[in-house]
Amino acid sequence: MFYKPDMMDAFADYDSAKYVIFGVPFDATSSFRPGSRWAPDAMRKASVNFETYNQHFDIDFEDLLIHDIGNLEPYSSVDETLEDLYHAVRPIVKDGKIPIMMGGEHSLTYPCVKACAEEAGEEIGFVVLDAHFDLREEYGGIRNNHACVSRHVRDDITDTYVTIGVRSGPKEEWVYAKENGIKYYTADDVRETGIKQVISEVKEYLGCKKIYLSLDMDAIDPAYAPGLGTPEPFGLTDIDVREVIRALAPISIGFDVMEIAPEYDNGISALLGTKLLREFIAAHAASEK
Amino acid sequence: MFYKPDMMDAFADYDSAKYVIFGVPFDATSSFRPGSRWAPDAMRKASVNFETYNQHFDIDFEDLLIHDIGNLEPYSSVDETLEDLYHAVRPIVKDGKIPIMMGGEHSLTYPCVKACAEEAGEEIGFVVLDAHFDLREEYGGIRNNHACVSRHVRDDITDTYVTIGVRSGPKEEWVYAKENGIKYYTADDVRETGIKQVISEVKEYLGCKKIYLSLDMDAIDPAYAPGLGTPEPFGLTDIDVREVIRALAPISIGFDVMEIAPEYDNGISALLGTKLLREFIAAHAASEK
Amino acid sequence: MFYKPDMMDAFADYDSAKYVIFGVPFDATSSFRPGSRWAPDAMRKASVNFETYNQHFDIDFEDLLIHDIGNLEPYSSVDETLEDLYHAVRPIVKDGKIPIMMGGEHSLTYPCVKACAEEAGEEIGFVVLDAHFDLREEYGGIRNNHACVSRHVRDDITDTYVTIGVRSGPKEEWVYAKENGIKYYTADDVRETGIKQVISEVKEYLGCKKIYLSLDMDAIDPAYAPGLGTPEPFGLTDIDVREVIRALAPISIGFDVMEIAPEYDNGISALLGTKLLREFIAAHAASEK
Amino acid sequence: MFYKPDMMDAFADYDSAKYVIFGVPFDATSSFRPGSRWAPDAMRKASVNFETYNQHFDIDFEDLLIHDIGNLEPYSSVDETLEDLYHAVRPIVKDGKIPIMMGGEHSLTYPCVKACAEEAGEEIGFVVLDAHFDLREEYGGIRNNHACVSRHVRDDITDTYVTIGVRSGPKEEWVYAKENGIKYYTADDVRETGIKQVISEVKEYLGCKKIYLSLDMDAIDPAYAPGLGTPEPFGLTDIDVREVIRALAPISIGFDVMEIAPEYDNGISALLGTKLLREFIAAHAASEK
Amino acid sequence: MFYKPDMMDAFADYDSAKYVIFGVPFDATSSFRPGSRWAPDAMRKASVNFETYNQHFDIDFEDLLIHDIGNLEPYSSVDETLEDLYHAVRPIVKDGKIPIMMGGEHSLTYPCVKACAEEAGEEIGFVVLDAHFDLREEYGGIRNNHACVSRHVRDDITDTYVTIGVRSGPKEEWVYAKENGIKYYTADDVRETGIKQVISEVKEYLGCKKIYLSLDMDAIDPAYAPGLGTPEPFGLTDIDVREVIRALAPISIGFDVMEIAPEYDNGISALLGTKLLREFIAAHAASEK
Amino acid sequence: MFYKPDMMDAFADYDSAKYVIFGVPFDATSSFRPGSRWAPDAMRKASVNFETYNQHFDIDFEDLLIHDIGNLEPYSSVDETLEDLYHAVRPIVKDGKIPIMMGGEHSLTYPCVKACAEEAGEEIGFVVLDAHFDLREEYGGIRNNHACVSRHVRDDITDTYVTIGVRSGPKEEWVYAKENGIKYYTADDVRETGIKQVISEVKEYLGCKKIYLSLDMDAIDPAYAPGLGTPEPFGLTDIDVREVIRALAPISIGFDVMEIAPEYDNGISALLGTKLLREFIAAHAASEK
Ligand SMILES: [Mn+2]
Ligand SMILES: [Mn+2]
Ligand SMILES: [Mn+2]
Ligand SMILES: [Mn+2]
Ligand SMILES: [Mn+2]
Ligand SMILES: [Mn+2]
Ligand SMILES: [Mn+2]
Ligand SMILES: [Mn+2]
Ligand SMILES: [Mn+2]
Ligand SMILES: [Mn+2]
């Protein structure tokens, strides 16, 4: 009769689970508005609002094997937290499960990509939805700053990197992206080209690689997601992002929803992030039917 | 010199009024976020923000006969509240007036439809803008739950039922809708088909019937209306909903705006709901000029 | 490495636990401001703020056997929820554990008292901290309304009833209290008499009975606890209430913290309620050392 | 069955009423945080939380003749608003009723005192609870600024002026108060002397005069009333203010509760102000039994 | 090492600056929700969120000469504030700089247009983005009300006036606009015609005139900017407004962002307003490269 | 005519100033609720609410030499931020000025004490108002965590350490405090002993030493200061803390107000912290008259 405040419909135990959801309540390098530490629990709370059934994919979450393993206990220090996170995610991947992280700040993506890439044993793609490049090498005196995550993944793990929704960065990042031939689509690009064309190009670029898909929620316009650490006007629509997730979930071996700062709205960012997390699972599960 | 905190421009007394506005501050079966009890007064407060003149219809509210009869005193129990509400609305309809309800939760719509249908003396249509089917027979141990309102209207009052904006429900509801040939347009349908085409099809389906028009505000995307009981991403635009109201108000004999939960934003949901309520009156009045 | 968002320091499993904490996210009969449904999770979140050690009692929670069993899944209907709650609490008591409830509305106290009283097998006392008498027989058309809980406990379960902090009620309740010789201390009484004298009188009145102790947080002044369903000015201080809990926990066989509505402040009511819950456990554990 | 969002228990019509409540949603000269324009409706909403019965005075509001005449329509300009307010209050007083204003900013007190004083036909006293002297002759280029109200009442209407709770002002005001022999009690004075002694001295000072009693809510400590235009730490307790109202209501011919800014808390300032307004009525009514 | 809470990237001193930013924390004639007094500081705070580089124009703010001169100390009275503001802006314009105001309410635009027009020495155009006509001659007893600003600019300073986004006004304003041949585009016009066509028509209408560009943020839909004094549904998109600013900044000799009321959201309106202010500077600077 | 959003009444330039105020918007090691980074600007905003005159000390801030030097640009890393802060404060002290810091988290106190102690050239005392001991050697993997500040000051800088208001800590801290003969007063001690007696004992303990006075705002009860990082019930009153500041300011050579998290209330914590900061200056200045 009693239930735990887990993500809704995460009825499976760890061993039988295909999808393993976890939260990392960590935001120590936040540059503007901290508070993404509250996102994992806010997303679990938001999940109560949603039905188990996804009509688009004709998928019922009651038929899926989802486990919510809880939150990682973070350190105050980002380096130790990332280290710990790596060691926590590595076995999940090794066990053949899809890790789904609820951030927390974007820096946490790095160890998850690393764990997935190692398990894959071949180059994977890294697809990021983000308003920012996150291509700095260091920021605020910290290498593992949230503003550097894509740089380090690209430098250390994989070249096959695409970012969608980008619209903010110092000149150096734009130059770096150009000079290094990085594949990116600004939010304006998406408005002009259409998300379907963008997705088609991204898929072609990725070839047959598996990917890690990372959603920094600030990719989305603040009208849809105002409760964020670094909200950036003129963003993607909620539908654009849903399309990307629907298209790329089937080739994803890891996923995350990052940077929601629930203190800065009355729940709609956590609701949207949770809905998109569930869309990821549905899209992935449908592709395996 | 003194004025009462009524809906703005509700200058008529009851007897002379054509449009009778009332609130029902009741939300006892709310499944996610309660608080629609505060909506009627929030909408009256919001109405202060708007001009008396509607330029689209060249209608000035100062020329209309609108009465704000106040709020219904609710019970804690939904059944007794609905019973009372029926007895409160029936005479309004009998007096040849258009009842306009500010919810409160969606369950309150049932007695209003019933009162209108009885007065009509012939089958009326029931058009609902909603993210949810509300087609359950019972929910949480309560038959008159907000999640069941369309089912009971359809079972008890009229088959001529259309719902627009739907995008959430357990599998059973989708199956039920299909099996019973229910006419529905998802929010995705509207995005693809265009609201004008949808309206045209709805009008054809309704034939020459009069209708009761019910706006569950969660039909609208949370970007426009975040302050709701059960916000559901990927919804209709504000403009879509305005188009439906403009098109259907002339054939409506009752209207309501439901499920606004004002504690969950800083006023914009109540502002939009109130604006749409006023658009209903203007559209209806313009059709009778 | 992962942890669940349980009440902090609830490290024991059910079988070994002495104290069993649970939440009941139910507020359907709320008469003024709903939202106590969010209190259990808000209290778990608040618990992160506190140290494991209680210096007053020299008790470390790490040495205690506490289990957080999760939340009860409520119905929309109060009667069915109370029925279910009774069946959920009865085995906890039967297993020799102390049930500690996080409300939810005050009506939920009834089945907990009942379960405790049945197990005790002899008359227990019922001590309530509350701004309100809750002595109505029925309210808003519902017998099991939060405004009636003390009446039903007194009528059905035990005469040995004291209430502290009361300062609001219809004339009938004051008359009823007088005529039935009910032992009550208003908040003004406490201010004049001093809480230590009040506690001493209460203890004498209770004799050697075991009690169920219920804390409706509105007993406390809104300065200390503004996030409540029915805040009532001129209340008890936080220290007064702590004194009562310290004094009566040792003779308590059940306890609850009710009526926190976390949407109506920024966390301090949940923090105070959680602190008092922990004070109860520490005081009880200290008395058994 | 329908009711208007009036102050609770204001069941009398104007003609039969003894107490006439009205709001003035005006805050145009606010120097720090505007928003007291929202207070009258917030107080009506808060009044729903309270019982009709006041146990201290054994007074039931259902037995009293109270009328809520609504809100005064304000101008943008303070001078015209005050002029209008005077003309609105004058007839209320002439009709032998007690005017009870819900501000709005403190400047609005002037025309109310004037209307009461004229009707009294003899010198009345002016007792103000306020953190501020409000003794400036002009502020921000406006004579009728909220920061000047006591000065103008004193200059134009009555010398018999006492202020309690004062703790903030430019040096000139403190000097002016000293040089003009103004009777004032700082919040520290009240803490040291005790409110009972202060009240006794005030009563002696007033002699047998009737008074106008004005409560600028910032007299009270922000712990009890954080939602204010100019909150000032180290204030009076809620109980202190209740004592003053209980003691002086019987000799009052007008009363107001001013400067609540409801956007700056979650309801507790409006709840306390409304409770104190009701305490005023109960105390006054009890004295006439 | 220390920095002042100025607008980010405003590194120039006054003498060398090309762009002079200032705030006017004044909102005394606000008709619905006051609080635009807090906007200048909220915009400075928001500016921390943005990068120095604008990729669309390839402009780095570190290369521009921007000065933040602080806030104007307002009076309580609108007339004196406007007088003062005129005398504060006139020298800025005389010194050949572009004044950029952060309101405060829209009435403040008048003295800025006047100062710019006088310096220009020839007729300038006045382009306003606004949900409202602001064409009243007087409102609430005050000539310089925010609801009158465009009327007075048109009457006193220039006939060359265009307004975009308008969708609210009393009938008299619509008639006045028609009868006086005022060039306006409603938000619906923009939706139907497309913003690029509108801009092209506006540019043709303006001929070779220099303009003052005024952005009343309520031109934008409340989904993008909910924190406003008078939010009006069915507005322009953020992208529409960005297009207008990009197109007209090069011919602007003054600019302002008005009517943000930061208490009514969690930062996104101030973020968007600040982003648009920066887009204005980038667009202007790019045109002079 | 323009002014900068500095702390009110900070009219002096750096060279002539006696009191130098600065903010450090840093909160990266926050263990519960981050957000003290917003406190310095919130305190500047709050300062607008207060008069220049302090009647208790007959001190007018217009007669004092106060400079607001702005905010320190923090790193993401605590170690580098503390290093930088030390180098920023050292010259202020060297110039014979009193540094007054607005935190930011409590860890920032360490470099300020160090800078002051070095300048003093003899042992200074360290008096802390805090709910927590902050005596850990390390926390969350970070030595310079806010929870360790007093330990490091005591270990590295001075043994003459007193803490008032303490009521929370792991058992190890209480034991450590006992074993090391640390002088502390719990909030309960203060309630029982009276703040005047406590102050007298503290002064005796300090002897003739100069001190650094640090106010972690969580020393104060959450009723007075709810907007904090780690609010702890059962705290000191606002008056208690004012008494300590009044008594110890005259012997202080540095002061700070730390840990306000303004997102967690509607301004009253920043108002109280700012008021206490101003009380410090007034008390210090009065002692030098
Ligand atoms: Mn990112
Ligand atoms: Mn980002
Ligand atoms: Mn519905
Ligand atoms: Mn719905
Ligand atoms: Mn109760
Ligand atoms: Mn109660
Ligand atoms: Mn005043
Ligand atoms: Mn005052
Ligand atoms: Mn305007
Ligand atoms: Mn406007």
Ligand SMILES: [Mn+2]
């Ligand atoms: Mn500390």
Ligand SMILES: [Mn+2]
């Ligand atoms: Mn602390």
